[in-house]
Amino acid sequence: MFTLYYAAHTCALASHIALEDAGAPYSLQRIDFRKTEQQSADYLKINAKGRVPALVTPRGILTETPAILAFIAQSFPAAALAPLDDPFAFAELQAFNNYLCATLHVAHAHRMRGHRWASEASSFADMQRKVPESVGACFDLIERQMLRGPWVMGDTYTIADPYLLTVAQWLEGDGVDPKRIPRVIEHRARMAERPNVKKAIAEELAE
């Protein structure tokens, strides 16, 4: 039995959907960012980084979306969520997820989390003005070169798909014109029709 600590509208949604896809037994624990619960003493015992997601497992606690997604895929091989017996194909999948984590999500975070990397209001405003360009460049690269179609890695659905769906939910808020990335938008729409995705989003918004 796993427990996923998440907050609504965050990258934790990717792990949430992957748990559904895997058929994993799990419960949810919501962290309310409006109350800054991610910085509470209780939550910092779960994840000292003060971030979501965190996945509590019988062996211990895991953090970092790409690591959690790979863990879910490896722990539930029957769900076939990653090419587990092919190190090269697995690495391509991990490279995609790492790009979302370390480049796209980081660019996105400069819209509302500029205090992580600067101190002055003028810098935050400058960062916010840059987000449409920096996040847009990430989606352009995904559109042109990385999203193989119909799924991220090609014919087979993997843990990269819920992760792309998750970050693609932020793009209008980041000022990226959806018209310039029709393949990303088509993937997002198709993902949104999947029952596991609908269930996960409904659960996150219901509480």
Add this chain to the structure above:
Amino acid sequence: MFTLYYAAHTCALASHIALEDAGAPYSLQRIDFRKTEQQSADYLKINAKGRVPALVTPRGILTETPAILAFIAQSFPAAALAPLDDPFAFAELQAFNNYLCATLHVAHAHRMRGHRWASEASSFADMQRKVPESVGACFDLIERQMLRGPWVMGDTYTIADPYLLTVAQWLEGDGVDPKRIPRVIEHRARMAERPNVKKAIAEELAE
């Protein structure tokens, strides 16, 4: 046979050392950041992101340090560079590497790559002033909670060790006082004595 595209003083060193540790057959291709070769048309065919490292393999090209490190460990299991048969332990290792990639390295990059996320000189200066604090906080967390000792993951050397050594080479330049993180510094010193590390660093500085 692999080809590692790298630049001196970058995170590509981690993959370089791991290739040595694995006993992998590889050659090196230096990218000169002073000449902006990472943005050249030829290199963008190798890695459209314009970054290093990129690992050319017989199957195709891989990017993103955590993905490359896991690929090396999985491709050369005899080198025992990761707990390949234990999804939870493998995920803990990947979570460590992801933290270096998406949090520590990102904080570090605000010292000299602020143009990725902002446009104005005043913002770059503000970002630079924040780096000792933001990178320092990452190393504090590693010192207190993440570095198990003697190796990152405990008794067994893994692909997390060359990655930590690599980013720890930057900390004085980032304004982090080494005295506050004695365990990280001890790990770095012990890593620097390993023949594979000496060889990799000498190769990168020689060209």
